[in-house]
Amino acid sequence: MSNIAVLAGDGIGPEVMVEAKKVLAAVADKFQFTLKTQDYDVGGAAIDIHGNALPDVTMKGCQAADAILFGSVGGPKWANLPPTEQPERCALLGLRGHFDLFCNMRPATLQPALSSLSTLRSDISAQGFDVLVIRELTGDIYFGEPKGRKGEGDEETGFDSMFYSRREIKRIAHLAFQAAQKRNNKVTSVDKANVLATSQLWRQVVEEVAVEYPNVTFEHLYVDNAAMQLVRDPNQFDVMLCPNLFGDILSDICAMITGSMGLLPSASLNSDGFGMYEPAGGSAPDIAGQGIANPIAQILSAALMLRYSLNQDNAAKAIEEAVGSALDNGILTADLLPAEQRSNAKTTSEVGDYICAQINTANIEGA
Ligand SMILES: NC(=O)c1ccc[n+]([C@@H]2O[C@H](COP(=O)([O-])OP(=O)(O)OC[C@H]3O[C@@H](n4cnc5c(N)ncnc54)[C@H](O)[C@@H]3O)[C@@H](O)[C@H]2O)c1
Numbered sequence: 333m334s335n336i337a338v339l340a341g342d343g344i345g346p347e348v349m350v351e352a353k354k355v356l357a358a359v360a361d362k363f364q365f366t367l368k369t370q371d372y373d374v375g376g377a378a379i380d381i382h383g384n385a386l387p388d389v390t391m392k393g394c395q396a397a398d399a400i401l402f403g404s405v406g407g408p409k410w411a412n413l414p415p416t417e418q419p420e421r422c423a424l425l426g427l428r429g430h431f432d433l434f435c436n437m438r439p440a441t442l443q444p445a446l447s448s449l450s451t452l453r454s455d456i457s458a459q460g461f462d463v464l465v466i467r468e469l470t471g472d473i474y475f476g477e478p479k480g481r482k483g484e485g486d487e488e489t490g491f492d493s494m495f496y497s498r499r500e501i502k503r504i505a506h507l508a509f510q511a512a513q514k515r516n517n518k519v520t521s522v523d524k525a526n527v528l529a530t531s532q533l534w535r536q537v538v539e540e541v542a543v544e545y546p547n548v549t550f551e552h553l554y555v556d557n558a559a560m561q562l563v564r565d566p567n568q569f570d571v572m573l574c575p576n577l578f579g580d581i582l583s584d585i586c587a588m589i590t591g592s593m594g595l596l597p598s599a600s601l602n603s604d605g606f607g608m609y610e611p612a613g614g615s616a617p618d619i620a621g622q623g624i625a626n627p628i629a630q631i632l633s634a635a636l637m638l639r640y641s642l643n644q645d646n647a648a649k650a651i652e653e654a655v656g657s658a659l660d661n662g663i664l665t666a667d668l669l670p671a672e673q674r675s676n677a678k679t680t681s682e683v684g685d686y687i688c689a690q691i692n693t694a695n696i697e698g699a
């Protein structure tokens with residue numbers, strides 16, 4: 333039996349998590365395995381109850397679990413707290429740092445047949461899009477010290493430190509090349525080596541690692557060019573290897589190329605294979621509480637959890653196929669529809685129900 337710590341968090345987090353749990357129950361039933369999920373408070377919701385975005389009981393629950401399924405944290409109510417107490421820094425970065433979840437994978441796929449979902453022009457999106465962003469997640473300017481503020485008046489300064497060690501770059505670069513070998517054999521490494529010392533080291537180390545993978549096509553791009561190329565010709569990419577900050581930004585672009593922030597899942601893994609799984613998007617305060625959020629990123633994150641942490645690849649595939657069928661058949665939340673068609677949008681729970689029904693009725697190998 334597998335134990336999952338479920339941390340739904342804030343805003344749309346709890347709404348989309350209900351659907352992911354329904355889908356997990358559907359595949360567990362279909363494929364005859366047992367999953368025990370246990371809910372824990374996290375983020376702003378935990379601040380309101382426990383006075384802390386990452387309470388001890390939540391951390392202990394995560395430590396005892398086989399994997400963490402995470403929703404999203406943060407929102408205007410907690411945005412003015414001291415930085416170290418904010419939900420994003422304390423809970424999300426706290427968990428990533430504590431478990432050393434250095435490898436963040438964000439697979440963004442747009443089937444040519446679904447090109448109308450993309451926010452790119454149809455002649456560009458119709459070529460399809462299939463990119464795996466491999467984002468280093470525990471280094472860079474996110475975790476570098478010192479960071480803070482000092483001084484007063486016009487002389488007050490805010491400062492962050494950007495660091496990368498050779499060890500950190502090497503381990504993520506190897507994973508990117510290995511991932512490319514299982515895909516389309518191309519790695520694009522993203523940096524800002526024309527300005528940043530960290531990026532100069534990044535470029536040098538990635539080049540050294542690339543030599544060990546002679547069959548993988550390899551290139552460097554500066555991050556500004558990478559952002560431009562993604563919207564100019566997204567189909568040219570396979571694996572995009574990114575430092576923490578650039579990967580954060582480029583993965584949001586990838587999400588929109590596939591249609592919505594609400595579609596992009598992620599897996600964050602450490603070197604022991606322990607993982608936390610979460611949508612790439614956030615708590616979406618602008619739509620929270622209305623039952624209209626897209627649950628697919630959360631559901632696909634649960635599928636990644638089944639694949640990478642629970643060794644249930646068939647169940648993961650069944651979820652991915654059911655999601656594909658929802659998109660194919662126009663079972664779409666409002667974020668995937670043009671303004672004039674939003675009155676036909678499905679609700680969060682209608683999309684979740686459709687995906688569960690597809691799983692229940694599918695004739696699936698291994699089930
Ligand atoms: N993993 C996380 O917990 C995480 C990730 C990103 C942002 N955040 C936090 O979330 C809060 C809001 O941040 P933001 O507004 O910059 O980014 P966001 O990703 O929450 O929202 C950006 C836009 O995308 C839309 N969107 C996102 N997810 C969606 C979904 N599932 N369905 C439909 N639309 C969706 C939102 O409605 C909004 O218009 C902030 O506090 C931020 O720090 C948390």
Ligand SMILES: CC(C)[C@H](C(=O)O)[C@@H](O)C(=O)O
Nearest residue numbers: 420421424425580612613614
């Ligand atoms: C909320 C924030 C700290 C987080 C990040 O920047 O990593 C988010 O944007 C993400 O993409 O997971």
Ligand SMILES: [Mg+2]
Nearest residue numbers: 580581584612
């Ligand atoms: Mg982000």
